[in-house]
Amino acid sequence: MGEVKSWVVPDNIREKAGSGMKPRVGAVFCIGVALAWAGAGQSQTLSTLGTPGLIDMPTAEVLEDGAVALTTNYYGNNVRNTFMFQVLPRVYGTFRYSIIRDFDGGGTRDRFDRSFDLHFQLADETLRFPALAVGLHDLGGTGLLSGEYVVATKSFGDRLKVTGGMGWGRLAQRGEFRNPLSYIADGFRDRPSAGAGGINETGQPDFGSWFRGPDAIFGGIAYQAPERLSLQLEYSTDAYDQESSRGLIDIETPINVGLNYTFPSGSNVRAFVIGGREIGLQYSYVFNPKNPRTPGGFDKAPLPIGNRNEATLADMELSDRKSLTLARELMQERLDEEGITLEALVVDGPRVTVKIDNTLWGTEAQAIGRTARVMANTLPGNIDTFIITTQSFGVPNSTITLQRDDLKELQTDVDGAWRSLVRSQIEDAEPGTREGEIDGLYPKFFYGLGPFTRFSFFDPDEPLRFDFGAQFAMSYRPTPGWSFDMLLRQPIFGNIDEATRRSDSVLPRVRSDAALYAIESDLEINRLTAEYMFKPSENVFGRVSAGYLEAMYAGVSGELLWYPIDSALALGVELNYVRQRDFDILFGLQDYDVVTGHAAAYYEFGNGFVAQVDAGRYLAGDWGATLGVDREFNNGFKIGGYFTLTDVSFEDFGEGSFDKGIRVTIPLSWLTGRPSRENYGRTIQPVTRDGGARLFVANRLYPVTRDYRAVGLSEGWGRFYR
Amino acid sequence: MIPRLAYVAALMVALTGCGTVVDDGSALGQTVAVFRPGQADLSPRFLALFRADAPALQVGFVDLETSGNVLLERQDGAFAYWISPEGAQITLQSGLLHSTRGFGEGLLASDLSQPLALVLGMQSGTSDRFHTYLDGEDRAVTRTYRCQIINDGAREIDLFGTPVDTRLMRESCRSLDQDFVNLYWVAPSRGTIVLSRQWAGPVVGAISTRIVPR
Numbered sequence: 001m002g003e004v005k006s007w008v009v010p011d012n013i014r015e016k017a018g019s020g021m022k023p024r025v026g027a028v029f030c031i032g033v034a035l036a037w038a039g040a041g042q043s044q045t046l047s048t049l050g051t052p053g054l055i056d057m058p059t060a061e062v063l064e065d066g067a068v069a070l071t072t073n074y075y076g077n078n079v080r081n082t083f084m085f086q087v088l089p090r091v092y093g094t095f096r097y098s099i100i101r102d103f104d105g106g107g108t109r110d111r112f113d114r115s116f117d118l119h120f121q122l123a124d125e126t127l128r129f130p131a132l133a134v135g136l137h138d139l140g141g142t143g144l145l146s147g148e149y150v151v152a153t154k155s156f157g158d159r160l161k162v163t164g165g166m167g168w169g170r171l172a173q174r175g176e177f178r179n180p181l182s183y184i185a186d187g188f189r190d191r192p193s194a195g196a197g198g199i200n201e202t203g204q205p206d207f208g209s210w211f212r213g214p215d216a217i218f219g220g221i222a223y224q225a226p227e228r229l230s231l232q233l234e235y236s237t238d239a240y241d242q243e244s245s246r247g248l249i250d251i252e253t254p255i256n257v258g259l260n261y262t263f264p265s266g267s268n269v270r271a272f273v274i275g276g277r278e279i280g281l282q283y284s285y286v287f288n289p290k291n292p293r294t295p296g297g298f299d300k301a302p303l304p305i306g307n308r309n310e311a312t313l314a315d316m317e318l319s320d321r322k323s324l325t326l327a328r329e330l331m332q333e334r335l336d337e338e339g340i341t342l343e344a345l346v347v348d349g350p351r352v353t354v355k356i357d358n359t360l361w362g363t364e365a366q367a368i369g370r371t372a373r374v375m376a377n378t379l380p381g382n383i384d385t386f387i388i389t390t391q392s393f394g395v396p397n398s399t400i401t402l403q404r405d406d407l408k409e410l411q412t413d414v415d416g417a418w419r420s421l422v423r424s425q426i427e428d429a430e431p432g433t434r435e436g437e438i439d440g441l442y443p444k445f446f447y448g449l450g451p452f453t454r455f456s457f458f459d460p461d462e463p464l465r466f467d468f469g470a471q472f473a474m475s476y477r478p479t480p481g482w483s484f485d486m487l488l489r490q491p492i493f494g495n496i497d498e499a500t501r502r503s504d505s506v507l508p509r510v511r512s513d514a515a516l517y518a519i520e521s522d523l524e525i526n527r528l529t530a531e532y533m534f535k536p537s538e539n540v541f542g543r544v545s546a547g548y549l550e551a552m553y554a555g556v557s558g559e560l561l562w563y564p565i566d567s568a569l570a571l572g573v574e575l576n577y578v579r580q581r582d583f584d585i586l587f588g589l590q591d592y593d594v595v596t597g598h599a600a601a602y603y604e605f606g607n608g609f610v611a612q613v614d615a616g617r618y619l620a621g622d623w624g625a626t627l628g629v630d631r632e633f634n635n636g637f638k639i640g641g642y643f644t645l646t647d648v649s650f651e652d653f654g655e656g657s658f659d660k661g662i663r664v665t666i667p668l669s670w671l672t673g674r675p676s677r678e679n680y681g682r683t684i685q686p687v688t689r690d691g692g693a694r695l696f697v698a699n700r701l702y703p704v705t706r707d708y709r710a711v712g713l714s715e716g717w718g719r720f721y722r
Numbered sequence: 723m724i725p726r727l728a729y730v731a732a733l734m735v736a737l738t739g740c741g742t743v744v745d746d747g748s749a750l751g752q753t754v755a756v757f758r759p760g761q762a763d764l765s766p767r768f769l770a771l772f773r774a775d776a777p778a779l780q781v782g783f784v785d786l787e788t789s790g791n792v793l794l795e796r797q798d799g800a801f802a803y804w805i806s807p808e809g810a811q812i813t814l815q816s817g818l819l820h821s822t823r824g825f826g827e828g829l830l831a832s833d834l835s836q837p838l839a840l841v842l843g844m845q846s847g848t849s850d851r852f853h854t855y856l857d858g859e860d861r862a863v864t865r866t867y868r869c870q871i872i873n874d875g876a877r878e879i880d881l882f883g884t885p886v887d888t889r890l891m892r893e894s895c896r897s898l899d900q901d902f903v904n905l906y907w908v909a910p911s912r913g914t915i916v917l918s919r920q921w922a923g924p925v926v927g928a929i930s931t932r933i934v935p936r
Binding site (some may be wrong): 304413415 | 765766781783786788789795796798801803805806807808809810811813815820821822823824825826827828829830831832833853854855856857858859860861862864887893925926
């Protein structure tokens with residue numbers, strides 16, 4: 001990192017720093033426009049499978065830890081779209097959606113194929129030895145791309161890289177020989193046919209065929225030409241047997257060539273020739289969630305902390321009602337300017353407690369820092385200790401105690417963030433009282449109108465379907481903890497309701513009737529709920545919700561979460577009784593009802609990984625468990641995946657065998673550099689079926705409490721003085 | 723063929739930020755965002771200072787080729803807090819760049835005790851300086867730079883039409899992976915830096931400052 005721009009000579013600066021004229025006061029700097037988006041800046045080429053490689057063949061290279069690569073290409077009858085994530089420095093995974101035109105039905109139907117890959121770096125390249133890696137392509141799909149490899153890559157100088165490897169499965173379609181592993185165990189000699197077991201067994205890992213059957217040796221070179229251009233040449237062992245036999249691709253030679261151009265933004269454009277005849281085009285975008293738009297952001301500057309005797313109320317004693325009211329009003333007004341709602345203010349000798357609800361800052365520690373600055377510049381000089389209680393939904397969460405003198409002393413300290421964290425105290429908040437509540441705080445009323453989009457993926461008739469429309473949300477909060485919410489949606493255009501495929505599920509159709517909901521609904525009451533959030537005792541949070549909980553279900557939902565203030569572990573239980581809603585998504589209900597609920601454990605590993613296990617009963621009445629693992633970047637960007645296994649057999653589940661998906665959350669502030677609590681989160685499931693399906697309830701407790709607990713606050717403390 | 727390419731484009735969009743019918747974004751949050759006005763163009767704090775005729779400093783982002791005036795919001799001992807029209811801030815410690823807020827660069831704070839003594843004393847010598855940056859993952863990271871400071875001799879500079887006698891102090895700094903040169907024109911008569919060019923960090927590069935006469 002850290003490109004250092006060349007510096008100008010003294011004469012030059014005079015020209016730039018001023019021509020002797022007073023510049024126009026009030027001209028904004030427009031830094032946001034001037035700053036270029038920094039890409040990952042890697043000169044890595046990605047193969048047609050969207051992973052580090054030559055053209056069709058993999059190399060033993062990886063991307064920078066945390067990097068994401070999005071690739072799409074087009075050649076012959078193939079379109080491949082790949083999402084690749086460098087999960088760990090030595091491990092990457094991919095999810096791919098490929099289309100092969102006219103593959104099925106004697107050339108009348110297209111093949112739509114989802115595949116997952118995994119790649120493990122066994123050894124990094126050293127001065128003498130090459131990098132070494134092992135990988136699995138399409139490890140649980142239909143087997144069309146399934147193949148395994150062991151590969152080595154070595155650099156010679158700055159420009160040349162040589163790769164050689166051994167492939168199995170699809171990577172041994174040419175020049176194959178007997179599997180060396182079969183000399184050890186005879187079972188490795190033959191490979192079960194790809195996709196054996198048909199559609200019902202797709203989605204399960206094909207342990208039985210990995211590294212089995214004949215082997216072949218592949219290899220190639222990559223040459224980095226000057227000016228961001230690179231060339232690749234390979235001997236490929238992927239002969240496109242299945243495509244070739246159907247006359248869909250013309251392979252005349254095992255030699256493939258490619259040409260890649262990398263833009264500084266992280267975009268890669270490449271052209272390649274496969275089999276001597278097929279010309280392809282590819283675009284990839286590589287970025288790293290560790291690098292947001294700008295690390296510092298464009299937040300409005302905080303107030304410098306002044307001396308005690310300069311505070312607005314420096315000489316006041318907050319002993320009578322009148323002065324206390326004045327202090328509350330002043331604090332309320334100033335915190336409001338910082339995007340923070342003051343909910344209560346209590347004076348106890350030299351200690352002042354404020355309760356705040358952060359409505360602007362994505363990092364709670366920054367909201368606390370801003371609040372502390374306002375307190376220091378406002379409150380009487382005899383106040384020594386600031387106690388800040390974070391609240392959301394009117395429910396107190398954590399309490400942070402800060403010393404006024406520390407705040408001032410450390411605001412310019414080179415290690416101020418860390419030193420102020422060490423000097424602060426973070427505790428669980430006392431269960432709520434309404435002492436010192438700001439007059440007129442309740443009832444609260446919010447509303448908003450905006451657009452919504454809804455997607456449906458991977459319908460073989462139309463792989464991408466969507467709805468776009470307008471939504472209206474409102475929320476009425478009469479007292480702390482209580483909330484009445486409504487969300488109305490009106491689709492304006494889209495094609496989800498054009499889906500002609502109907503559920504073939506043998507289970508209760510708890511999710512697979514999604515198309516019927518889209519077809520039969522127009523203006524929909526997506527959500528209409530009453531909700532009560534509470535904190536029954538130390539380190540415990542509770543929620544009860546009732547009403548039309550989500551588009552497909554109405555009922556009652558209750559949840560308790562035990563989450564010690566300084567703990568990496570949280571445990572929860574949730575119990576729901578719900579009935580399926582009518583397809584028109586208005587007030588009516590269908591006959592299907594179910595008691596569903598889970599016991600949950602959440603654990604932060606401390607290295608950026610968070611795991612969640614939910615065990616219990618799902619919407620179709622099936623029993624089982626879900627394991628989810630997310631890599632969470634400290635700036636709020638999350639990439640993860642989950643899978644669910646229940647007592648529904650793979651056969652009854654249908655295509656995909658069991659429920660699984662990948663999920664991505666992008667904070668708006670990551671994209672814009674401006675403070676925001678908005679996140680864009682999506683879960684992509686290869687197939688949506690009825691087994692292992694969960695109820696969607698708003699405001700599940702772990703996600704809404706977590707940022708305020710000690711681990712979350714400490715992780716964000718770098719922003720305390722921002 | 724065209725529709726296929728359209729799929730590809732749409733899928734790329736989808737893979738970057740959209741999803742299946744599962745929608746786990748906060749509906750209320752999404753709608754509220756639409757109505758939230760953009761950040762106001764001019765900071766009320768800046769406007770109040772402007773009306774009060776607060777001292778001004780001309781600031782330029784040399785690499786980004788943008789410049790403007792900032793106004794003094796607070797002087798606290800050696801620390802001067804200057805605010806820009808859009809509400810961003812730079813803090814100078816006796817004229818040396820100490821920290822930035824709101825300009826995209828994550829310079830949280832610096833320890834400048836060694837270069838301060840040499841630059842303001844107009845002496846050559848070797849010194850260390852420490853910068854703490856907020857990195858892309860919101861973590862405070864402190865970096866150390868080893869610097870050579872030399873007195874480059876007398877320079878007469880033009881300060882908004884007024885010639886001023888100065889000494890040019892040149893500070894060349896280096897860490898394992900970064901290097902930069904800061905220039906300070908110190909007026910011996912006032913004992914202050916009247917013009918400078920200082921490196922803020924890898925995001926915005928160098929910042930120039932020039933004192934604007936009252």
